Amino acid sequence: MEQEAKYPTEKLKCWQKAKDIRMKFYQDYVEAHDKGGLRWAGGAWTFDAIPAGLGDDVYPITSEPYSATIAFDKKLSLECMEATEVKGYPRDLCSYMRNYWGSIITDKFAFGYKDGEFVPRFQGAKPIGFPKPDFIWQDHICCSHAKWYQVVSDLEGGIPMYTVDNAVGPSHELTDSKIKYVVEQLKDGIKFLEKTTKRDYDDELLYKAIRNHFVSTSKWAEACALNKAIPAPLDEKSIYSLYVLGTLQKAGKQVADFYEKDLLPEVQDRVKRGIAAVPNESFRVMSDTQPPWSFLSIFRYLEKFGCVSIGSLYTFGLIGQWEVKKDGTWGAKTIPNMEFSSRDQALYEYVKYELHKPEWQHFYSCHFKSDLMIRIAKEWKLSGVMLHYNRGCEGLTVGIAENRLALLDAGFPVMAFEGNNADEREFDEARTKAKINAFMETLGAK
């Protein structure tokens, strides 16, 4: 089944830089207090431009990517899961959340130092405990979001916590009142931050962070849109290592700059020169929801069949912001072209923009997600779809069975496989590979 190369391929040049940004993010969080700074915890979707107004020395840790890092470290993940179970929490709860709680309960952080260098624990770092955040800054659209941090706060003996409800309805039904509800919560949140940290809030820093947010989310989408090209310049396994930066700190300058100045030009160049991520690309599929993190090898397995996974609504729209362009196709959302003149106005624009997030739409109806998936399947010229029925994430798996039916109705072959993004006990690699074999055969791969 090994196939001949049809296209030239090259490693991504910006790869190392992406890795460095990620490591620095965790190191900054760990070392924040040493430099007199602050650290906070919240989800990947939280409005992270807001705490940025507290100063340049305020460092976050976002829960989902951190928990995915733990998942990648099978031994640590199992310890975390078991510690959480001992506390009485059921195994079917969000597996990211269980990893995260377990890391606090066992007081084992997924990173540490080895010969003075900051590295992941599984690379032999000397163990350090979970650095306690100074405050929690979360958002809530999935049933688990606010509850996740309620438990974190309990486990840590009470950490001041603020959560913003952003579940105000689908983007095509946005109204002034919906936007204002979120804006008013953010304004209260700023008061909470000032009170909790005893710092004055700097609106100029807020404006800068919001602009970074616009750039990160739009430029990421632009890079993903380039994957419509044949051959695809990026494959999903690489995309995972790139989109993660947006999940760490989408309002961070380092992330905005990376997407705009490193990644995007490089992907544009790859398209221009016909550089493929998978040199034997013959079939194109997409996936859905988080992958089983400790089994990313299934994506390499696809390549044996000449199959490239070009991404997913998940990787495109978890952080990326999109819009329908004049020609009817899906492309990066236009960055609002305006000066910010007041906190109220900046927050209003920030919220209005963010509430269009594609990965927030299915929380209101799985049919919105089906439409978006069918759009991707058509515009990215797919041969089929691989749906991860992910037992570890109810938030992104909600409605997935209906998505399957809709994709089939639209004429796209679908392979559904069960697994878990972060609890490897629930993923059967051999069975999944057997399914892939059968699916590839359906698509016509030899």
Next chain:
Amino acid sequence: MGYFCTYVPEEILYAAGVLPVRILGSHEPQDLTEPHIFAMFCPFCRDCLAQGLKNRYKYLDGLMIAQSCLHIRQAYTSWIKHRPVEFSKFLCMPHKVQSPHAYEFLTEEYKTFKNEVEDWMGKKITDKDLKNAIEVYNENRRLMRKLYELRKRDIPPITGEQVMEVVMAMQMTDKAEHNKMLKDLLKKLENHTPDRETGSRLMILGSEDDDTVFMNMVESCGATFVIDDHCTGSRYFWNEVENGKDLLSSIASRYIDRIPCPTKDWEERKRIPHILKLCKDWNVDGAIIMQQKFCDPHELEFVSIKKALEDAGVPTLFLEFDVTVPIGQFKIRVEAFLEMIGEEDLF
């Protein structure tokens, strides 16, 4: 109008001359929903959808849901796609009910909803209609509170199973009719002494629960459920609509200030003190925490509730429910639990 969650502002529907009917399951094993809802979602939402797919609610003209948990949302979205109805609505009930801004937001959502219902029904909902609906609903709530008050007695005149039937009827029938029947019932119960031992006084709390078979089993083992915290129980009717700025905002306040479902109980856990107070006021000997399998909202809550109850000296028994419950197995566990409570009483 079929509705999926008790956050639906029934008063607005009632005012429009629409009868709200809660969608519940049938507790029969089925595999109809397998292509529509992934098996890791709660059995209740699958059971509800099965009723739709089986056309058991064919008499409905409309279907709606108020934003609550993700699981039940799937029953709604699948249903309206595969068994379309004339009127459907996803009402954006805010999650952060502890935010002062939730009131205004929800009132605005209600204004839109009211207009949509008016368009559908082809007539205006007047203030008089709304006032009447609020009064009928509030009276219903007051009568139910009276019924629950009777359960404080040393010998409660009504069992938990019977009360569950009353609440389910309440969620399906015209409240004005229900009020009439409730008044009769209250009169009958006033001087009624049941021909059964009360036994241990229990509370039941947790996920959606309309399993009368289970209630009956427990109550035949030497116990009586005297209080609950369920959306098919006290959480549904505990709070009344109070007079506010205007009618819609008064209704909105009622749904924001009601005893919360766990999906909305943050940042502070306000439900716990309420549950503890119920235990105290109804003089509870023990609590059964029931949990629908895969029900994340309640799974995220029961560890802290269990701890709070036990810290307050209320023993707990945790049971996981599916569409059907293994009644024999549960009976053994319930009996052991009741025995343990009995022993505690002895010393």
